Amino acid sequence: MVNIILFGPPGSGKGTQSANLINKYGLMHLSTGDLLRSEIGDQTPLGLEAKKFMDQGQLVPDEVVIGMISSKLEANPEARGFIFDGFPRTTAQAEALDKLLTLKKTSIAAVLALEVPEDELIKRLLNRGLTSGRTDDANEDIVKARIVEYHNKTAPVADHYAKYGKFKKIKGSGTVDEIFGLLGKEIDKLVAEKAEKV
Numbered sequence: 001m002v003n004i005i006l007f008g009p010p011g012s013g014k015g016t017q018s019a020n021l022i023n024k025y026g027l028m029h030l031s032t033g034d035l036l037r038s039e040i041g042d043q044t045p046l047g048l049e050a051k052k053f054m055d056q057g058q059l060v061p062d063e064v065v066i067g068m069i070s071s072k073l074e075a076n077p078e079a080r081g082f083i084f085d086g087f088p089r090t091t092a093q094a095e096a097l098d099k100l101l102t103l104k105k106t107s108i109a110a111v112l113a114l115e116v117p118e119d120e121l122i123k124r125l126l127n128r129g130l131t132s133g134r135t136d137d138a139n140e141d142i143v144k145a146r147i148v149e150y151h152n153k154t155a156p157v158a159d160h161y162a163k164y165g166k167f168k169k170i171k172g173s174g175t176v177d178e179i180f181g182l183l184g185k186e187i188d189k190l191v192a193e194k195a196e197k198v
């Protein structure tokens, strides 16, 4: 099993690249943002509660997203590995994920962190806001609030993985194909290392 965390600020391309990577490597995509938007679409109590935070550009409470990821891991014992997109976003989430993966006798192989200049992030998100209907892309204040939340609560997650030598920065600006190539090179190495061990 190869488990990858695709890390990076809002708009860095995690979702875009995950969609391509799951096709190439046969991994399962777990995006907490997508799971939460699906709950909102279904108007579940969890979705309605989460929406209050998401519309302000704030993180949803840890226990909500940890519970969602735990259920998904349990429901998919046959998966060849996971790409985590938008999770973990706090150190508490990272610690919870370590425990959940240990129970499955597996772990995170690498955290691949997409680096994109802030002005480009803002441009990408506002641009998507024009057509996607995502309420958290609707204006610059909300987009900037998401980026502040990232710096305050999510960026420290890097240290959690860097201490195990699992954190790798990837240039996240350029064409989607160029970035896919850089990510693919890293994942190919991890897959080869895994095959050698088996």
Ligand code: AP5
Residues within 6 Å of the ligand: 008, 009, 010, 011, 012, 013, 014, 015, 016, 017, 032, 033, 034, 036, 053, 054, 055, 057, 058, 059, 060, 061, 062, 065, 085, 086, 087, 088, 089, 093, 124, 125, 127, 128, 136, 146, 172, 173, 174, 175, 176, 179
């Ligand atoms: P989530 O859905 O995870 O959103 P996000 O991380 O804020 O970022 P995005 O999905 O907007 O960006 P992305 O990095 O995936 O980039 P994308 O590929 O989409 O979370 C939404 C909210 O849910 C959070 O704010 C929070 O409230 C809550 N939440 C989710 N997970 C949580 C958690 N674990 N804990 C607590 N709360 C949580 O690309 C963005 C745009 O850029 C697209 O239009 C794309 O076409 C474009 N683009 C991508 N790559 C390129 C490129 N190379 N060149 C030009 N444009 C590009």
